[in-house]
Amino acid sequence: MVKVESTWQRIGLSQPLGEASGQDVGIIILDDIVPHTCISHLKGRVKRIEVDKEMTVTCQDIFEEPFVEKVSRYSEHGLMVLSLLAHAPFKWRGNTHCGLAPSANFVFLPTTKPKRIEAGLKWILKQSWDTKILLNLLIPQERGWMSPTERDPYVQAIQPALDAELLVIAAGGNSRVHNNLHPKKFFVAGGFNDKGERNFSDYELHPSASSGLNGDGHWRPDILAPYTYLPVPSFKEKGIDYFAGTCGCSTLLAGFSAYLYSRMPDLTPNDLRSVITETGDSLNNFPAPILNGDKVIQRLKEGFRNRHSPSYEPKVVVTDEKNSISSVNSLERALALTELIKKKKLTRARIWGYTQDESPIVKKVAIRGLGNPIDEMEREKYWRFLHKESSEFGVKEDWAYTLLPTAFKEELHQWIGIGKYYSIDIQICINMFLRKFYPDAPKLEPSPDPDLKVVRSIIQPVLDWYQTIQQSQ
Incomplete structure (x- = not known):
């Protein structure tokens, strides 16, 4: 308690x-x-x-x-x-x-x-x-x-x-x-x-x-x-x-x-x-x-007052996306990439390249730019990238949210497989998948308490249910 x-x-x-x-x-x-x-x-x-x-x-x-x-x-x-x-x-x-x-x-x-x-x-x-x-x-x-x-x-x-x-x-x-x-x-x-x-x-x-x-x-x-x-x-x-x-x-x-x-x-x-x-x-x-x-x-x-107005002026401004996309400043690259994608000035292959950027904020722009996978081969690539990314800045979870809208019932093993990451966002994605395709599965109610014992206790009924499904096949 x-x-x-x-x-x-x-x-x-x-x-x-x-x-x-x-x-x-x-x-x-x-x-x-x-x-x-x-x-x-x-x-x-x-x-x-x-x-x-x-x-x-x-x-x-x-x-x-x-x-x-x-x-x-x-x-x-x-x-x-x-x-x-x-x-x-x-x-x-x-x-x-x-x-x-x-x-x-x-x-x-x-x-x-x-x-x-x-x-x-x-x-x-x-x-x-x-x-x-x-x-x-x-x-x-x-x-x-x-x-x-x-x-x-x-x-x-x-x-x-x-x-x-x-x-x-x-x-x-x-x-x-x-x-x-x-x-x-x-x-x-x-x-x-x-x-x-x-x-x-x-x-x-x-x-x-x-x-x-x-x-x-x-x-x-x-x-x-x-x-x-x-x-x-x-x-x-x-x-x-x-x-x-x-x-x-x-x-x-x-x-x-x-x-x-x-x-x-x-x-x-x-x-x-x-x-x-x-x-x-x-x-x-x-x-x-x-x-x-x-x-x-x-x-x-003690009398503290601050009558000096703070500055809200942007610290980074992009005026030329083609130049800024090569900037050493990661935010500048992310701003430029957003504009280039929205203006449809980049090929899909070029956008994929930015999923390898060193900056998580650039990667997340690229993931948004890719949107839904275009075929099964690319979908498998999304899953591979999900597994290799870190949760520290939410990139792993961004891949999961991007995969979710086009998920299909036969992907059960993939969604259950990512439960090992113990991320609250991942749990949300698994629960949404199960509610859509397997409504009889145990409900997965993510807890805001990040303690691993709490998180494991929440995911365990789903893992037990999955094991039962596997044994019956």
């Missing part, structure tokens, strides 16, 4: 933030929400904004709707986000658990269409709701391509919030397959494995948390927070449920930021970003500093 401390302890706070945390602070959340008894204490403070295809905006107090008794996998996500932010206090196995911003106001915008997000944000920002934070739970842009972040339609859609000087906090992504990560304009939260408690000697990198350069050459993420075993009151029974992933990491960051805004209303997004990153705890080989709440509060009490 994992020892699980409260979330406020695990982000470096010596005491709970208190019931007034987040008071008079509005938080916009790009997620859906349903009325449930577990959040009934927030009556009057949770709205849902709907935007239809004609861009008509409607606003609903979710508690004007009947309570939902059964929580689906889809609706569970928003409830867990809101619970992390504002669940009622409770005690569990000697620890006091409470939400990080229980007095904030919450506005959910569930659409995933960029134009509708933009329309919804513009409407929300015209209201007198004192919104300070936008919690962006959308993953980085589509797999493979590398391009300037300003071209991303989702980045463009969120620009109104940036123009209104909201602190835009983004989930960094739960797969190393992601290539072009969030822009520097977003305050990006990544994750690490704290194994449920604040103990630096036990901290580990999390193999699913994204990190690296975005299409502008800026390093992502900015800050790290706990990734696994984030406790919230159970929706189904007594006790607790667990949330996980960078959606959880970014929610913790948003809740703590709401507390700081409620205590010091003069703070700017730049103040918060600067103080949080500068006071973070640095560990060798970790991609960003780790959030330390007490250090942040102490520095702000």
Whole structure:
């Protein structure tokens, strides 16, 4: 059994933030929400904004709707986000658990269409709701391509919030397959494995948390927070449920930021970003500093403010793809390769050549450019490349996701064979394959806990089932 401390302890706070945390602070959340008894204490403070295809905006107090008794996998996500932010206090196995911003106001915008997000944000920002934070739970842009972040339609859609000087906090992504990560304009939260408690000697990198350069050459993420075993009151029974992933990491960051805004209303997004990153705890080989709440509060009490605006200018720009494709800079090559493939200026054989590039980001562009294998011989080549690649930067997993859409039932041995890699993305691919072709096979529910004992216990029923199939043939 994992020892699980409260979330406020695990982000470096010596005491709970208190019931007034987040008071008079509005938080916009790009997620859906349903009325449930577990959040009934927030009556009057949770709205849902709907935007239809004609861009008509409607606003609903979710508690004007009947309570939902059964929580689906889809609706569970928003409830867990809101619970992390504002669940009622409770005690569990000697620890006091409470939400990080229980007095904030919450506005959910569930659409995933960029134009509708933009329309919804513009409407929300015209209201007198004192919104300070936008919690962006959308993953980085589509797999493979590398391009300037300003071209991303989702980045463009969120620009109104940036123009209104909201602190835009983004989930960094739960797969190393992601290539072009969030822009520097977003305050990006990544994750690490704290194994449920604040103990630096036990901290580990999390193999699913994204990190690296975005299409502008800026390093992502900015800050790290706990990734696994984030406790919230159970929706189904007594006790607790667990949330996980960078959606959880970014929610913790948003809740703590709401507390700081409620205590010091003069703070700017730049103040918060600067103080949080500068006071973070640095560990060798970790991609960003780790959030330390007490250090942040102490520095702000000492008067810290940062009125110097950071530069968001791209560090790498491609003006001539034909020259940049030969650059010693891997990002420049990746940007150029993306453009050349999209403009159909490279043969398939030439694209294959870039799957041998020394840079994982270039390889992932090439894999995206290849798309589906064109025949059985090339499909076998995809499998060979999958086996020889590393999971360290998600290239192995990228091959698996690329093979999945054109998988066929007789490939069972190939998909079961990659279960030995113990990667969460690989497990997701195996499960999707089995659900499509072998629905009677055991369900493979990947765990965000990367401990090998946990991972092996999850894959073992599938391996046993496969062995039975083999013996019966």
